[in-house]
Amino acid sequence: xxxICLLGLGYIGLPTGSMFALAGKDVIGVDPSPRVQAALQDGxxxxxxxxxxxxxxxxxxxxxxxxQTRPAPADAFIIAxxxxxxxxxxxxxxxxxxRAAREIAPLLRRGNLVVLESTVPPGTTRDLLxxxxxxxxxxxxxxxxxxxxxxxxxxxxxxxxLEQNDRLAGGLTPACAERAADLYTAFVKGQIMRxxxxxxxxxxxxxxxxxxxxxALANEFALIAERVGVDVWEAIRLANHHPRVNVLRPGPGVGxxxxxxxxxxxxxxxxxxxxxxxxxxxxxxxxxxxxxxRLNTLVAPPARVALLGVTYKAEVDDVRESPALRVAExxxxxxxxxxLCDPHVRPDTPGLPAPLLPIEQALRDADAVVLLVDHRAFxxxxxxxxxxxxxxxxxxxxxxxxxxxxxxxxGFEIGVLGVGLQxxxxxxxxxx
Ligand code: SAJ
Numbered sequence: 433x434x435x436i437c438l439l440g441l442g443y444i445g446l447p448t449g450s451m452f453a454l455a456g457k458d459v460i461g462v463d464p465s466p467r468v469q470a471a472l473q474d475g476x477x478x479x480x481x482x483x484x485x486x487x488x489x490x491x492x493x494x495x496x497x498x499x500q501t502r503p504a505p506a507d508a509f510i511i512a513x514x515x516x517x518x519x520x521x522x523x524x525x526x527x528x529x530x531r532a533a534r535e536i537a538p539l540l541r542r543g544n545l546v547v548l549e550s551t552v553p554p555g556t557t558r559d560l561l562x563x564x565x566x567x568x569x570x571x572x573x574x575x576x577x578x579x580x581x582x583x584x585x586x587x588x589x590x591x592x593x594l595e596q597n598d599r600l601a602g603g604l605t606p607a608c609a610e611r612a613a614d615l616y617t618a619f620v621k622g623q624i625m626r627x628x629x630x631x632x633x634x635x636x637x638x639x640x641x642x643x644x645x646x647x648a649l650a651n652e653f654a655l656i657a658e659r660v661g662v663d664v665w666e667a668i669r670l671a672n673h674h675p676r677v678n679v680l681r682p683g684p685g686v687g688x689x690x691x692x693x694x695x696x697x698x699x700x701x702x703x704x705x706x707x708x709x710x711x712x713x714x715x716x717x718x719x720x721x722x723x724x725x726r727l728n729t730l731v732a733p734p735a736r737v738a739l740l741g742v743t744y745k746a747e748v749d750d751v752r753e754s755p756a757l758r759v760a761e762x763x764x765x766x767x768x769x770x771x772l773c774d775p776h777v778r779p780d781t782p783g784l785p786a787p788l789l790p791i792e793q794a795l796r797d798a799d800a801v802v803l804l805v806d807h808r809a810f811x812x813x814x815x816x817x818x819x820x821x822x823x824x825x826x827x828x829x830x831x832x833x834x835x836x837x838x839x840x841x842x843g844f845e846i847g848v849l850g851v852g853l854q855x856x857x858x859x860x861x862x863x864x
Contacts, residue, residue, distance in 0.1 A: 433457075433507040433508045433545060433611075433614070433615050434457060434458060434507055435457065435458045435459075435460070435506040435507050435508070436449070436452055436457050436458070436459050436460070436506055436507070436508045436509070436510060436615075437459075437460045437462060437503045437504055437505070437506035437508070437509045437510070437536075437539075438452075438459055438460065438461050438462065438509075438510045438512060439462045439463075439503055439509065439510070439511050439512065439513055439532045439535070439536070440462070440463060440511065440512040440513035440514070440528075440532070440550070441461050441462070441463035441465075441468050441472065441478075441499070441512075442463075442468075442479070442512065442513075442514065443479055443481070443587065443590070443689075443750070444512045444549060444583045444585070444590075445461070445463070445510070445512035445513075445549075446461070446468075446477060446478070446479065446484070446488060447481070447484055447487065447488075447585075447590050447591060447594055448510065448512060448549070448583070448594065449461045449491070449497055449510075450484075450487045450488050450490070450491035450497060451487070451491075451594055451595070451618075451619040452618060452619065453491035453494055453496035453497035454487070454490060454491055454494060454496070454619075455618040455619040456496070456618070457496065457618060458496050458498075459491075459496060459497045459498070460498055460500060460503070460504050460506060461497055461498065461499045461500070462499075462500060462501065462502065462503045463499070463501070464501050468499075469499060469501065472488070472492065472499045473499065475488065475489045475492045475493070476488070476489075477489075479749070480748070480749035480776060481587065481588070481590050481591070481748075482588070482589075482590075482591065483591050484590065484591065487591060502535070503532075503535050503536060503539060504539065505539045505541065506539075506544075507543075507544060507545070508544065508545040508546070508547065508615055509536050509539075509540075509544065509545070509546045509547070510547045510549055511529060511532045511533070511536075511546070511547065511548045511549060511550060511561075512549040512550055512583070513528035513529060513531075513532050513550055514528050514550070514689070515528065515529060515550045515551055515552055516689075516693070517693050517696055521700075522696050522699070522700065523553075523696065523697075523700040524552060524553050524556075524696070524697050524700065526552065526556060526560060528550075529548065529550055529552065529556065529560065529561065530560065530564065533546075533560075533561050533564040533565060534564060536565065537564055537565050537567050537568045538568065540565065540568040540570055540576055541570075542570060542575045542576070543575075543576075543577075544570075544576050544577070545576075545577040545578075545579070545608075545611045545612060545615060546561070546565060546576065546577070546578050546579075547578075547579050547580070547581050547612050547615070548561055548578075548579070548580045548581075549580075549581055549582060549583050550582075551582055551583075551636050551637065551640075551690065551694055551697070552580070552633055552697070553633065553637070553697040553698075553700055553701050554630050554633040554634040554637070554697075554698075554701055555630055555633065555701070556580075556633060557578060557579070557580040557602070557604065557629035557630070557633065558604060558629055558630055561578060562578050562604055565578060572604055573604045573605040573607070573608055577603070577604075577605075577607065577608040577611040577612070578603070578604040578608050578629070579601055579602055579603045579604065579608045579609060579611070579612035579629060579632075580600075580602040580629040580632045580633050581599060581600060581601050581602065581612050581616060581632070582600055582602075582632060582633070582635075582636035584597050584598075584599070584600075584636070584639065585597060587688065587745075587748050587750060588745075588746075588747050588748055594619070594620075595619060595620065595621050595622075596621055596622050597620075597622045598622040598623040598624070598625060599616055599620050599622055599623070599624050599625070600624075600625050600627060600632040600635060600636070601613040601616065601624050601625065601626050601627070601632070602626075602627050602628055602629040602630070602631055602632020602633065602635075603626065603627075603628060603629060604628075604629050606626070608629075609626040609627065609628070610626065613626055636694075637694045637695070637697045637698050638698070640690050640691045640694040640695065641694060641695040641698055641709055643680070643691050644686055644691045644692070644694075644695050644709075644712055644713065644716060645695075645708055645709065645712040646679075646680045647680050647681075647682075647683070647686050647691075647712075647716060648686075648711070648712035648713075648715040648716050649679065649680075649712075650664075650668065650679050650680045650681055650682045651682045651683070651685075651715050651716060651719055652715055653667070653668065653679065653682065653850070654682035654849055654850030655722065655850075657850050657851065657852055658850060658851065658852045658853075659852065660852060661852035661853060662851075662852055663848075663850070663851045663852070664682060664850030664851065665832045665848070665850060665851070668681075668682075681831070681832070682832075682849060682850045683719065683755070683830055683831055683849070684719050684720055684723045684755045684756060684759055684804050684830040684831075684849070685716050685717065685718075685719035685720050685723075685755025685758065685759075686716040686717075686719075686753075686755065687744030687745070687752065687753040687754040687755045687756075687757075688744040688745065688750065688752060688753055688754075689750070689752045689753060692713075692716070692717075692744075692753040693753065695709045695710075695712070695713055696713070699713075716755075719755060720755050720758035720759045720762055721762060722849075723759050723802070723804075723828070723830055723849065724759060724762045724763060724766065726828055726830075726847060726849065727763065727768075727800065727802055727828060728766075729847070730800045730826045730828060730845075730847060731768075731799045731800040731824070731826065733766050733767030733768045734767050734768060734769055735768055735769065735799035735800060736768075736769045736771070736797060736798050736799045736800075736823070737763060737768045737769065737770055737771070737798065737799065737800050737801070737802065738771050738773060738794040738795050738798040738800075738801045738802070738822075739756065739759065739760050739763065739770060739771070739772050739773070739786075739794075739802050739804055740773050740774075740791075740794070740801065740802065740803045740804060740805065740807075740810045741756045741773075741774055741803065741804040741805025741806075741807060741810065742754060742756050742757055742760070742772055742773075742774040742777050742781075742784065742788065742804075742805070743756065743774060743776055743777060743805055743807075744756070745805065746805055746806045746807050746808070747776070747807060747808065748776065749776045749777055749778075751777060751781060751783070751784075755804075756804035756805050757783070757784070757785070759802070759804055760772055760784075760785050760786055761785045764785045764786055770785065770786035771786060771787060771789050771793070771794040771798070772784060772785075772786050772787065772788045772789065772794070773788065773789055773790070773791050773794035773795075774788060774805065774807070775791075775807065775809045776807065791809075791813070792817070792821060795817075795818055795821040795822050796821045796822075797821070797822070797823045798821070798822045798823060798824070799822075799823055799824045799826070800824065800826040800827070800828070801818070801822060801826070801827040801828070802827070802828045802830065803827065803828070803829045803830060803831060803833060803834060804830055804831070805831070806831040806833035810833065811833050811834070815838055815839060815842050816842065818842070819842040819843060819844070825842070825843045825844040825845060826844065826845045826847075827839060827844050827845070827846050827847070828846075828847045828848075828849070829846060829847070829848045829849065830848075830849040831849070832848055832849070832850070834846065836848065
């Protein structure tokens with residue numbers, strides 16, 4: 433398999449295509465987006481991810497990664513297109529996968545391999561992808577090999593994890609799994625585990641659901657701690673000393689294109705069997721409103737509020753499903769004068785509910801500050817500057833990222849998500 437046609441040059445497709453190119457494959461990268469096209473023609477990655485720029489530039493300079501708007505014949509096809517949630521039904525919108533399959537079908541030749549990398553509900557490769565590819569006249573599993581090989585990389589560590597993580601090769605038949613595994617040995621150093629396509633689909637969404645449910649539990653602990661007067665961060669630290677306990681971190685909610693979305697793929701697959709998964713989604717989706725409630729205890733609209741962080745987590749530029757953005761929307765709806773600040777986000781990013789300002793402008797004369805994303809830039813903020821700029825020294829930390837004593841020393845009243853008032857009183861008492 434020497435030539436690969438890769439459909440979708442986003443967070444996963446672009447690094448994957450670059451890795452294959454640098455491993456010696458001829459890669460035709462396909463993406464209809466003019467923004468992606470324009471950036472790549474200049475050898476630029478359209479995504480802010482450590483080392484990605486260098487990798488993409490090297491792949492393009494090697495002459496083995498070409499970018500175009502339409503797919504072309506190849507030995508292997510990889511589909512890495514979005515699978516968003518349909519907001520009306522809460523089910524997977526598989527229209528991009530379907531379109532990619534329809535574009536590939538007329539190009540297929542005997543012996544080709546088609547790999548679906550996008551995260552999909554269990555059964556999609558078998559029941560949606562294979563029948564469309566069969567319209568080519570080639571028999572799935574016999575004339576053409578079909579597999580699901582989900583990506584499992586963590587944004588912020590994509591390049592390392594692409595190479596090092598163990599990987600699933602889920603085939604329509606065992607021979608399909610074998611072909612797909614062979615392809616990925618080009619750059620994957622982790623173990624490549626063979627299974628069937630539907631199991632691979634289920635495993636991928638189980639992994640992200642596991643994380644979502646566990647964050648929901650941490651968030652529920654935070655809500656309880658606020659009621660009973662405990663510092664949840666201290667409680668979690670102590671609980672995690674138990675050899676079989678690992679409570680995750682509470683926060684303003686769960687975002688990103690994966691963890692806030694994929695659990696719904698399991699709900700849709702067996703809606704009468706699920707209880708924990710939808711409850712967890714509800715808890716995590718309810719956190720931005722809880723943060724707004726905490727803000728309301730500090731200041732009332734139309735106070736000037738600086739919201740630090742817009743992305744869905746630290747050190748990424750991705751605002752998809754971002755709970756920080758949801759907090760900002762709610763604060764604007766409630767009549768606060770909202771200023772946003774995020775050094776990782778471009779000011780022309782569409783969909784921002786308030787102006788995105790440099791940190792000095794966001795803090796100047798603010799009546800309250802809310803830390804929503806624990807970017808290093810905020811953790812290392814110049815506290816003297818912050819103290820000099822804001823009008824009223826009130827800050828809410830939703831990530832437990834700030835040095836409480838240092839902020840208090842500058843005269844700030846600091847509230848922390850998951851910390852009850854009695855816990856705070858205890859921490860501030862002379863004997864504490
Ligand atoms: N979060 C918390 N508390 C935590 C951990 C995360 O509130 O203790 C929040 C984050 O702030 C963020 C969201 O959850 O809003 C998701 O962040 P994340 O770092 O847990 O995961 P993602 O979405 O960046 O990447 C996940 C990863 N999946 C798992 O860890 C099981 C990654 O390996 C997947 O490849 C990726 O989804 C994907 O593409 O599916």
